[in-house]
Amino acid sequence: MEIHNTTEDLVFSTISEICASIEKSGNPDKLCLCDQCRINAACFVLNRIPPHYIISNRGAARIEQETISRQQKEADVVSLVFEALKRVNHNQRPNSDHTNGSAKVAKKGPVFNIPTIIGRAFDGTKFSPLAGVNVELLRDRKLVEMKNRNWQNPCTLTSNTQGTFTFWPESIPAKEAGSRENFEYSVKIEVPGFETMVHFFQIPVISEINDAESFSMDRTFKLPDLYLFPPGEDED
Numbered sequence: 001m002e003i004h005n006t007t008e009d010l011v012f013s014t015i016s017e018i019c020a021s022i023e024k025s026g027n028p029d030k031l032c033l034c035d036q037c038r039i040n041a042a043c044f045v046l047n048r049i050p051p052h053y054i055i056s057n058r059g060a061a062r063i064e065q066e067t068i069s070r071q072q073k074e075a076d077v078v079s080l081v082f083e084a085l086k087r088v089n090h091n092q093r094p095n096s097d098h099t100n101g102s103a104k105v106a107k108k109g110p111v112f113n114i115p116t117i118i119g120r121a122f123d124g125t126k127f128s129p130l131a132g133v134n135v136e137l138l139r140d141r142k143l144v145e146m147k148n149r150n151w152q153n154p155c156t157l158t159s160n161t162q163g164t165f166t167f168w169p170e171s172i173p174a175k176e177a178g179s180r181e182n183f184e185y186s187v188k189i190e191v192p193g194f195e196t197m198v199h200f201f202q203i204p205v206i207s208e209i210n211d212a213e214s215f216s217m218d219r220t221f222k223l224p225d226l227y228l229f230p231p232g233e234d235e236d
């Protein structure tokens with residue numbers, strides 16, 4: 001059994017539907033609908049509506065659907081998604097070209113497809129999101145290579161994304177499909193006047209036959225919120 005936030009399902013599916021309908025209508029507002037803008041929009045919306053947790057198992061699928069449709073009526077997620085897509089567009093990241101074209105040739109499988117990693121970083125003294133700060137994703141003390149050129153490592157926190165950072169690591173070759181492995185990563189954040197944050201975590205991944213070519217918001221690995229403090233303060 002796992003605890004599952006159905007608000008995430010609602011937000012992810014609403015973003016996919018809205019982006020599809022915008023693309024269909026020729027995108028008159030010229031909104032950027034790249035993977036990073038979608039994920040930033042998802043974070044924007046998720047930070048503004050309450051989570052709804054259920055205990056999930058296989059039998060809960062139907063209940064989940066009912067919960068989601070009830071929530072849809074309660075929260076005006078659709079208008080929030082539109083606001084989010086406009087906001088993240090008005091402040092595009094300077095180093096990203098915001099296209100979805102994959103710069104790399106897909107690896108021949110089998111591979112471990114690493115999920116997209118999402119987290120947030122805060123100034124722990126004010127509980128405000130950090131901005132203008134670089135976040136590094138490391139594995140074996142080296143910067144992890146990203147899936148394609150739309151994903152930056154280090155990732156720079158911008159004020160419009162409320163301290164959110166995202167990574168999509170390159171897939172890792174596997175001997176065969178169906179084997180399970182834990183991959184160790186760390187997120188490192190250095191800010192002048194604060195104690196350096198190094199957060200270690202493991203992602204369990206089951207290898208697959210093919211390299212995941214397209215980004216999916218369902219495949220995300222969420223980190224706990226990270227709080228940075230000045231040196232000498234006993235906080236943990």
Ligand SMILES: [Zn+2]
Pocket residue numbers: 032033034035036037038098099
């Ligand atoms: Zn974009």
